[in-house]
Amino acid sequence: MLSVIPFSLVLGAQAIQKGMRTGEISLLTAVNFAGGSEFVAVNLWTSPPHLILIALMTLLVNSRHILMSAALTPYLKDLPRRKVLSALFLMCDESWALAFTDAKNSPKQKFSYYFYLGAGIGLYVVWVGFTTVGALIGPVIGDVTHYGFDMAFVAVFLVLLKGMWKGFTAALPWLVSLLAAIAGYLFLPGAWYVLLGTISGLTVAFIMAAYD
Known part of the structure; x- marks a missing residue:
């Protein structure tokens, strides 16, 4: 949760620089809980905004969530629909990776729905809250990328990859x-x-599984 603070501040500050209002970026992050696509939306923002273009780019960037949610399906299939929908809404790269790492490290290799839910809610509150803070203080501190805050986005994903590392052969689809x-x-x-x-990574993973 601490790791998402720097690039949530960056997002909020960039949104203000693009002409968005604080309430607009807060609403965007609250409704579309997916940081990568929000950065794309902010970078494409104009007045008036090209909503169709932004929607299409959001769909492309968030397409990985289709695979992520498919991986969660076996663990959610016995839950009532209201819990499934809330779980999928709170799914982001970090909550998804934390939940699977927790399952892998548990004695019975069991997926904890409530651990996942707690991680997702915590990340959601921090993300929306500090994006709003970034929007409020952005005009005061200027371009926050000068402080290297944008590197946090890359660092988080490197840590996630390290946590899922199973050897070079298994990582070929990543490469x-x-x-x-x-x-x-x-x-x-x-x-x-x-x-x-x-698609490229998925294709290689499918071929490797077929010949395993």
């Missing part, structure tokens, strides 16, 4: 996904590199 995403970022417009990286 292919990374290379495909870099190529897409360099040669394709918009956020198509996210979808390209996702």
